[in-house]
Amino acid sequence: MLRKRIAVIDKNKCRPDACGNYLCAKLCPVNRTGTECITPGSDNTARIDEILCTGCTVCIGRCPFNAITIINLPSHLNKSPVHRYGANSFELYSLPTPIFGQVTGILGKNGIGKSTALKVMANILKPNLGNWQDPPTFKEVINYFKGSETQKFLEQLQKNEINLSYKPQQVDLIPKQFSGTVRELLQKVDQTGKIEELAETLQLTAILDNDITKISGGELQRTAIAATVAKKANLFLIDEPTSYLDIKQRVNISKFLRSLTNEKTATIVIEHDLLILDYMTDALNIMYGQDNVFGVVSGIKSTREGINSFLEGFLREENVRFRVKPLKFEKSQETKTGRIEQLVAWKNLQKQLGNFSLKTEQGVLYKNEIVGVLGENGMGKTSFIKLLAGIGKPDSGELDSEIKVAYKPQYLDTESEMLVADFLQKAIEDYSHQLIKWLDLEKLFTQKLCELSGGQLQRVAVAHCLSQDADLFLLDEPSAYLDVEQRLLIAKVIKNMTNERETTVLVVDHDLMFLDYLADRVIVFSGVPAKEGILHGPLPLKEGMNQFLQQLNITLRRDITSSRPRINKPGSVKDREQQSKNSWYG
Ligand code: SF4
Ligand code: SF4
DSSP states (O other), X not given: OOOOEEEEEOTTTOOHHHHTSSHHHHHOHHHHTTOOSEEEOTTSSEEEOTTTXXXXXXXXXXXXXXXXXXXXXXXXXXXXXXXXXXXXXXXXEOOOOOOTTSEEEEEOOXXXXXXXXXXXXXXXXXXXXXXXXXXXXXXXXXXXXXXSHHHHHHHHHHTTOOOEEEEOSOGGGHHHHOOSBXXXXXXXXXXXXXXXXXXXXXXXXXXXXXXXXXXXXXXXHHHHHHHHHTSOOSEEEEEOTTTTOOHHHHHHHHHHHHHHOOTTOEEEEEOOOHHHHHHHOSEXXXXXXXXXXXXXXXXXXXXXXXXXXXXXXXXXXTTEEOOSSOOOOOOOOOOOOSOOOEEEEEEEEEEEETTEEEEEOOEEEESSEEEEEEOOTTSSHHHHHHHHTTSSOOSEEEXXXXXXXXXXOSSOOSOOOOBHHHHTHHHHHHOIIIIIITTTOGGGTTSBXXXXXXXXXXXXXXXXXXXXXXXEEEEESTTTTOOHHHHHHHHHHHHHHHHHHTOEEEEEOSOHHHHHHHOSEEEEEEEETTTEEEEEEXXXXXXXXXXXXXXXXXXXXXXXXXXXXXXXXXXXXXXXXXXXXXXXXX
């Protein structure tokens, strides 16, 4: 009999000992008739029989730990999945297709199976066609894809005609798996004999002899990319190459990955920064479905059409609507009303910190505004905030007050055993609607911080910061690990909290589309990383963006359909025209 629905049990949340001994089974109407629809599994978590389940949803509402999800399967998915991790677990339907001579993107929300798809392509995960107890042979898998491009790809894979190289998403795990210097790591994987050249291109030369545990997140990311391309491969699978990188490095990495691809090589990239995804790729697959339940890969689309379809939530060719409302990164035209009140002002500050010197021009922050901070890593953003907070005094210049600052750091504590509910106590008491409900955090309350995914931890950390008693809030890279939908959501939450608390928020981020949507004004840093940082502004958004883009030597235009910003091809008619008019931020 064909199943009509997928039932997924979150094994991290299911706690039969704490819910009253399989409460769901006691309440399930099918169980109550004497048929065993919900039973204890071999690992003691609940098991749901997807054929017997009627989809009545009783168990979903009554499980005290929100461990159950039951979804009616869309009619076009009446086939076995490409892969299922086990009973009542996530299912992946279909795979992306590499295109030789092109960089292909994968775009979709977190938990939709992008990394699973990439692992199948990378031969790390053997697809089981939903039969995890008795997995099929590779021949049977090839047969499943008969007549498709994936069949050709798998056959090439079987004949060893495809040499893969895979960069995993979590580069922060590398120091836990390898000990030694950056050079030693690269030498270990090198098949090209071009380590010095690669290091030069990816700006790693200065840190080649540094211990892998002592380098920054951005350096780790570039090392991971160097290690991936140091292997002789004709298919590069790159999972989130821009986390921890500043915008200049993001643009450089995009150019670099594009330069790898020729008619004998294909590259597939997962990326959430839409501006960069747009710039980096020629075509893309969208992934849709239900997070942590099932994921489907769409047919291949041109990058522009694909990103616009994703924002729209509708796939024309497939005739599938996967989101009720479109995502809009358009700024509202409403102007802020009320008195403009100054929070803090400064003039010509100077501070020497070892070999690094920080200088500012004259600037003011007002209450009830969001100020974006644009600049490369290592320009002194944190040092400036510390001065505002009264942690250390400037060597010279005028600073009119000390203010209380709440800070969300770039690197979050991933090892804390604290329960989410305890960590968010103040947010729960004071901003349960504005933070907890909007960011959908209640379902995480019973988990420990160390058990959360990167995206979950980010949302929790932003909520924690915004609930503190402070005059100024600094959010350092709040978009990291978030998917596109979550970035828009978190931007809305920051906007609402700023308005409601009439407070001031500084947002350091390298996703320009996110900042373009969020910021009222911007601070721009110039100088030389780790040597000298000069702070300009806050400037009006257009002026600041223009100044910053000029530093980067890139121009942006607006997409006619979606109004989203797009990077112009260097040297294109549009690029030259905008540069000649000094209109970098079109
Ligand atoms: Fe208890 Fe929920 Fe697990 Fe069912 S799914 S056994 S109700 S914790
Ligand atoms: Fe039982 Fe299915 Fe209803 Fe849950 S949704 S109570 S498993 S019939």
